Amino acid sequence: MNEFKPGLEGVVAVETEIMEPDREGGSLRYRGVDVEPLVGHVPYENVWGLLVDDDLSSTPPDPEPYEPGGLTGDAPGDLQAEMARLAGVWNLGKLNEISDDGAREDLGRLSAQMSAIAACSARVADGSTDPVPEDVVEQGETLAEKFLLRWKGEADPRAVKAIDTYWICTAEHGLNASTFTARVVASTGANCGAALSAAVGALSGPLHGGAPAYVKPMLEEVERMGDPERWVRDALASGKRIMGFGHRVYRAEDPRSRILKRVAKELGSPQVDLAEELEGVALAALQERHPDRVLATNVEYYSAIVLDVAEIPPPLAPAMFACSRVAGWSAHILEQKRTGRLFRPSARYIGPANRPLSEISGAPVAS
Ligand code: COA
Numbered sequence: 001m002n003e004f005k006p007g008l009e010g011v012v013a014v015e016t017e018i019m020e021p022d023r024e025g026g027s028l029r030y031r032g033v034d035v036e037p038l039v040g041h042v043p044y045e046n047v048w049g050l051l052v053d054d055d056l057s058s059t060p061p062d063p064e065p066y067e068p069g070g071l072t073g074d075a076p077g078d079l080q081a082e083m084a085r086l087a088g089v090w091n092l093g094k095l096n097e098i099s100d101d102g103a104r105e106d107l108g109r110l111s112a113q114m115s116a117i118a119a120c121s122a123r124v125a126d127g128s129t130d131p132v133p134e135d136v137v138e139q140g141e142t143l144a145e146k147f148l149l150r151w152k153g154e155a156d157p158r159a160v161k162a163i164d165t166y167w168i169c170t171a172e173h174g175l176n177a178s179t180f181t182a183r184v185v186a187s188t189g190a191n192c193g194a195a196l197s198a199a200v201g202a203l204s205g206p207l208h209g210g211a212p213a214y215v216k217p218m219l220e221e222v223e224r225m226g227d228p229e230r231w232v233r234d235a236l237a238s239g240k241r242i243m244g245f246g247h248r249v250y251r252a253e254d255p256r257s258r259i260l261k262r263v264a265k266e267l268g269s270p271q272v273d274l275a276e277e278l279e280g281v282a283l284a285a286l287q288e289r290h291p292d293r294v295l296a297t298n299v300e301y302y303s304a305i306v307l308d309v310a311e312i313p314p315p316l317a318p319a320m321f322a323c324s325r326v327a328g329w330s331a332h333i334l335e336q337k338r339t340g341r342l343f344r345p346s347a348r349y350i351g352p353a354n355r356p357l358s359e360i361s362g363a364p365v366a367s
Contacts, residue, residue, distance in 0.1 A: 008345070035168065079200045080197050080204075083194075084193055103333065107330040148310075159310035166307055179332050187343045199329045203321055215303075254298045257298060260306050269305050
């Protein structure tokens with residue numbers, strides 16, 4: 001039990017009923033349901049219901065009237081701040097003091113605000129100061145359409161399909177860094193706003209959830225150079241990671257990547273051909289470099305291409321991820337509340353042995 005596992009790789013820290021990955025790359029199931037047939041048949045908000053309530057007819061409520069305070073236009077930062085702020089504005093109860101139904105209600109209310117606040121923040125980033133009237137937003141049939149209406153005042157059907165597909169594919173993925181964060185915070189009995197705010201913070205870096213923001217500039221660089229093979233060779237030689245490749249869990253192509261690539265083609269993405277060419281070259285180079293480890297395309301690579309069809313600017317990508325993953329976070333927070341235990345792993349001390357204060361730099365000199 002005392003074996004040190006950097007990054008907790010392979011350590012089973014919770015038991016879950018929420019999602020099951022097929023490590024060899026065949027499929028991904030939400031509560032036992034294969035994700036692939038959901039895309040195009042059920043909108044994202046019902047997938048939220050499947051994950052949170054095990055009920056495809058359940059959805060988050062409509063967002064309550066709420067004026068976010070001082071949006072900056074940096075959507076991931078705004079979401080993180082607003083989730084914490086809403087906990088205070090709504091006086092949310094602590095998870096160890098409220099009922100399971102109460103927690104479910106809080107998570108529904110917060111989930112509804114996630115995409116509404118992301119849209120308002122994106123609007124601020126575009127330089128618009130006036131919000132889109134609510135009756136215009138309400139004309140949207142799906143959450144993806146409402147998101148676009150709230151952001152731009154209009155919703156192109158291709159962009160709606162792109163966002164809906166992306167949100168379904170990324171709604172949940174087990175005990176990744178942000179979900180683990182949500183569960184750790186929930187395990188302390190904090191309120192749901194605090195747990196979701198912390199989870200948003202955990203996906204702002206490039207190694208989890210943020211990669212689409214780097215994939216598009218990477219493709220533009222490759223296009224400018226006009227030689228994908230040379231680009232990959234140079235990148236690997238200089239120690240760079242190729243964004244959108246590799247995964248902690250999958251040892252084969254991520255099944256979500258397959259769905260996203262198909263939808264990118266259906267939507268006539270102008271970048272999908274270049275992406276496929278770079279994918280082939282990168283896979284061959286990575287395999288040559290790491291023959292003992294499968295470094296395949298992950299969800300983030302074709303997410304970037306699909307999000308580009310919806311004209312999502314790269315800095316908005318982590319917020320788009322938060323809008324979808326709030327489903328998985330909510331389901332895990334509820335599961336943690338019902339079955340979990342306070343997280344408290346151990347650290348192995350490898351610092352200096354007992355030593356006198358006089359050995360420490362800056363210690364006061366004895367008079
Ligand atoms: N490009 C180039 N090399 C990569 C790589 C990539 N995308 N992903 C992993 N590697 C290499 C590492 O450099 C390392 O090589 P080394 O043993 O010679 O040092 C080896 O493969 C193992 O990497 P490791 O960091 O242990 O893998 P991991 O399982 O911890 O990492 C990711 C998983 C996703 C963090 C990692 O693959 C990565 O950084 N990918 C790029 C970012 C990305 O796409 N993020 C989105 C994730 S969904």
